[in-house]
Amino acid sequence: MQEERVPSARVENHTLMLDGEWNIAHFRDVQMALKQLPKQDLADLRELVIDRLHSIDCSAATELMEYVPADTILTLAAPPDNDTPQVSDEPDSQRQRHLRLLYTVAESLAAETDAEPTPYRFGDGLARFGKWVSERSRHQWQQTTLLLSFIGLTLVRTLVLVVLPHRWRLTSFFVHIQQAGLQAIPIVALLTFLVGAVVAFLGATVLEDFGATIYTVDLVAYAFMRELGVLLAAILLAGRTASSFTAQIGAMKVNQEIDALRVQGIDPIEVLVIPRLLALLIMLPLLTFVGIVSGILGGMVVSVLSLDISTGQFLRIVQAIPERHLYLGLAKAPLFAAVIAIIGCLEGFKVKGNARSVGEHTTSSVVQAIFIVILFNAIAALFFMEMGW
DSSP: OOOOOOOEEEEETTEEEEEEEESGGGHHHHHHHHHTSOHHHHHTOOEEEEEEEEEEOHHHHHHHHHHSOHHHHHHTTSOOOTTOOOOTTSOHHHHHHHHHHHHHHHHHHHHHHHOOOOOOOTTHHHHHHHHHHHHHHHHHHHHHHHHHHHHHHHHHHHHHHHTOGGGOOHHHHHHHIIIIIGGGHHHHHHHHHHHHHHHHHHHHHHHGGGTOGGGHHHHHHHHIIIIIHHHHHHHHHIIIIIHHHHHHHHHHHHTTHHHHHHHTTOOHIIIIIHHHHHHHHHHHHHHHHHHHHHHHHHHHHHHHHHSOOOHHHHHHHHHTSOTHHHHHHHHTHHHHHHHHHHHHHHHHHTOOSSHHHHHHHHHHHHHHHHHHHHHHHHHHHHHHHHHTO
16 A cells, blocks of 8 residues: 655755645645745745655645745746656656646636736726627617517418418417406406596696696596506506416426427417417407596596586596597507517517526516507607697
8 A cells, every 4th residue: 555645845945845745635734834834935936846746736736836936936837848857766757747737727826816907997987888788789689680570470370370260279269368358357447447546636636726627537538548548458468468478388388398389290379379469459459448448437436526526527528528539549459469469479489498587588578568568659649649639
């Protein structure tokens, strides 16, 4: 059995001489041997001798180079010549391996020491901001291109199915009508009722100073017919249904069910996207109408209880409002429905093979759907105003 050689180190004539086994098994002895060396002798080192070094590994080499002065590290920064004469009784190949390991560790530590932080210069913050904007713009352009491609693919698949009734997924269609539409009626009605009451309170508070509280009825009716009815219904559907679509399709992708559909020759767009899209195209106008009626009812309750406006008077004022305002609000519903359905399904197809990706894309689908719905609603409002509608 080979006897273990305890690591040792001594300094003679500005030369550090190593002996023993410098490895992880004797790491504590390595540290003790280096700590016992006088600091002044270490500061004056000019040469490192490893003739009697039996073995060395990365941990011991790193610890050793922490004690060796910088000029010695630079001396070791070049690999040894192949014709280096053999020293002591150790094989030359073993000495070469020890030297190369020390050179490698020395170069690594020297690189870390030389890597000083770049001083701040005027304009660096602006440059970083510009780089961030450029990266985000490139990413957003890629996402927009993907969204437009998905819209085109869905439209083509839908047009093909129109002339192929035997491929219609009626069961899936009615299931999504129930889940995405009918089950959302109570929450849409409740929310719009409360918002209608709040709008009536705010309108009465402002108009009371001018003795024009009667115009609170017009404020509530116009707001919900043109804007709030469709907007609140779409936002609720974006948070409730778009996230559901993304989670369902994302879970199918994680479980490789979508791959199984493709293997069987079934188009995932035809099975998963089109029934959801058609269901929302039908149900969001209905939910918008429910929201408009509920919001006006909320305003009527406040008007009757707080503003001394009778129910008959309230209804007569509402009936005098032109019907085109109702139609303008309902006309935006199909566009919002298409946006919500397509974004929800697309984010589901983007999901990678893990549960974390499902959560990330579910959040992304809700944020994108709500943002685009509000953006399109603002654009539509400006367009209607310019057209005088």
